């Protein structure tokens with residue numbers, strides 16, 4: 001089966017702008033949940049065989065971050081999602097090789113999962129690391145994280161749930177920090193709007209790459225304020241976004 005999908009590696013920037021055909025390799029890992037097996041709302045005990053705090057990594061890439069986070073927090077269950085088939089495959093392989101059992105990997109778009117499968121107020125944490133590879137100004141409207149997305153994320157967090165966001169793109173981090181500062185339901189957990197080191201926070205593949213090139217990575221950490229009641233999220237307010245499924249894709 002072939003499909004049109006952006007890829008992650010060196011040609012990522014070009015491929016993301018001009019999608020190209022890529023072979024989809026079937027993933028047989030027991031840690032992988034195919035979307036046809038995903039219930040709405042998701043059935044956490046059936047997925048994990050237990051009921052534990054649940055966290056989500058959006059855009060897990062090839063799994064560097066989630067492997068480390070899941071090992072740091074064995075008492076938490078993690079969903080690691082990406083739209084990149086080969087990334088999901090590599091993530092499963094890494095987790096299996098390390099004997100990690102508290103992660104399930106899904107190939108799904110973030111907004112689709114949050115809207116359709118994640119009930120309100122159940123995520124202990126949401127992690128979004130280096131999500132969008134577009135530094136150019138004209139591509140900014142493709143970015144995943146804006147006010148509408150943050151409102152959706154906020155609704156899915158438990159009342160004191162954590163939101164982590166990181167990027168090498170300073171203007172992106174500034175924009176996200178500014179939106180968060182204006183949302184009464186979030187409280188900044190850092191001494192500044194964003195920082196360049198977050199002790200104990202695992203480094204992802206892209207973070208390591210940027211840091212290795214001498215470039216800074218910026219981190220944001222907010223927590224949902226349990227004292228602030230949230231309105232129901234209105235799905236109609238969410239931009240479909242660049243990464244949402246487009247009609248005619250081979251896997252639809």
Ligand SMILES: C[S@@+](CC[C@H](N)C(=O)[O-])C[C@H]1O[C@@H](n2cnc3c(N)ncnc32)[C@H](O)[C@@H]1O
Nearest residue numbers: 059061082083084109110129130204205206243
């Ligand atoms: C630049 S890579 C970074 C990967 C990893 N987080 C890291 O820091 O090494 C961004 C990843 O996020 C995924 N991604 C971007 N937008 C997404 C979305 N809306 N839903 C799911 N995955 C997404 C991409 O497919 C890609 O694998």
